Amino acid sequence: MKQKQRTLALSLTVAVGTAFAASTAMAQAIDSKRIEANNPNDWLTYHGSYNSYHYSGLTQINAKNVKDLSVAWIHIPGHSTRGLQSMPLVADGVLYYSGSYSRVFAIDGATGQVLWSYFPELDDALVARQTHSPYNRGVALGEGKVFVGTVDGRLIALDMKTGKPVWDTKLIDSQKLTIGFTGAPLYVNGEVVIGSQGGEWPVRGMIYAVDATTGKLRWDFNTIAPTDETKKTWGNDSWRVGGGGGWMPGGYDAETNTIWWGTSNGAPLYDWSGPDWMHNGARPGTNLYISSVLGLDAASGKLKFFHQENPHDVWDFDSAVGEFLMIDRAGQKYVVHPNKGGYIFVYDRSANVKNVWPISHNINYAKIDPKTGELTDRRDMTAGKQAEVLCPHISGGVSWNAGSYDPKTGLYYKIGNEWCMHLEVVKTTPVTTPQVQLNIGANFTIAPPPNGPIYGHLDARDPITGQTKWEVRFPEPPLASVLSTGGDLVFVPDARGTVHAYDATTGKELWNHGDGTGHQGGIISYAAHGKQYVAVVAGFGGMASDDYAPTFGGVFKSMPRDDGALVVYSLSK
């Protein structure tokens, strides 16, 4: 069942008028220096800044006046199959965001007037055969262009002023491999980095860097056994169908020119190896580089260092969550990274483990030594029904959306989720023809934790020690990103459709407003013409939220799965 992942670096330069200019004349070009400078009026990259803070330094909206926050304008993108999941970006007062099918909009940030829109033509027959589709989680900005990935395996550059395509590069043979791109790209120093979606598809998932000017492939990194040495970590040549990928944008350490990227789980998702997983099961060995954080040289894509957070991951607790908080404290430079299994890893800037702490209260897949990062008491299952529920649920103790770090309070505001699952592990055979199919390796059902109901919580934590300052509970796990601001506020869009604002120091709720449908995407703050705005995407129906109607009933039973809106708030007085 040999399968070769081919990189189709077919750069299609689209003729736009006359010749394409390498850099559109703008108020100020967007390059890595400008992204690094992190002007609070803008939100130039998925994580808000290269240090992944998801924090806005703006103070116009603050704890004293947030009670006067109201809707400034709304944008309805339409055709929002599986809701809206993207992180809006803002540059020079213009907001850019993507919806389902990688549709991109540029909107005047003050008025809500649409400046341009771009609807790529997708391979509809392929989209109809995909499971994790057709949502898109965001765009990148750089050098006068907007970059967006597609579920049919392309990375597209649009002129920032006109929305006209500049180049359109096919990177993945999605017709054969099924997977494409759902995550946002990351712009760094003249290149656009994006990772393939996946994990449980029997492929070899990749991370790509494309030249921002030409659209040509600069380098790629195979997350599954890229060397002879790493092939030895996959018994029985299982690397050929190993899975992997990197479905969320990572971070960037400018000091060392290092891209930090998290990788997906392996295929099959679950394994029947039992405790002797080094020699038994579907993929014997540690399976490099699944469920790992990678440090890649930005210029070459060469691996500088890595840490495999869950060796031989058999729980779908991968490392693809893209936050890499770069925090300096007491002379030490840290990188804080949440893993889907509910543990938060604290590294130095070379991925050496400094601490590991749990944000989820119900974790029984493994314990992790906080000094070494090594797993103990692993739940390595054999085929058949599992007597005990596995915690957390496959949707994660930490879901893929981002938390927020407030440098003023020194606190990390992050959602932890409490849910588990019944499992029956089943031996499966990878399917790669005529088209690659999911390879799960189990039947499963969502279940409450052993000692109570399913719920979620927003925690205010010390990001290094994990010490809790305060916690707010939600009856259903919130799935959207979190935003903290210089106005001593923490914004949390919840699953039922309400945006909450809390006092960043005490956790006291100061304001809330209904957006009409559940949240599972981004939230940002920006300024236009001297006025501060908070923008949030609403629209339910993704992979995690699809479980809400049968699990919780209530408002989720009638919540649409094909609708959404961008809702933008400002002070009414």
Added chain:
Amino acid sequence: MKNLTLCSVVAIAAMVSAVPAMAQPADQASHLDVNQLFATTCGWCHSDGGRVAGKGPQLMNTKRSDDFIRYRIKHGKEGAMPAFGSTLNDADIDKIIQYIRALKPEQP
């Protein structure tokens, strides 16, 4: 009215045919292991082998007709269920329908 969705995939590559299912011989046998099929792909949405609702609806005791189920497997439903018409033949789909009709609650 709820729409029935079904996830499915062919488990034996040799049985895969690119010929549209409607054009296939009626006596074509299926070697599909439907139990394994659910644990490979369908179970992502149809929990516990289709016995309970997950991301997709419960299949056990469904009131949907065979024709409806067959159509849904072949053509999918936008944003909810993939189309498997190019990977499953009529005999495979018949076998999946038989599996669904025979589903019983798990014995404790």
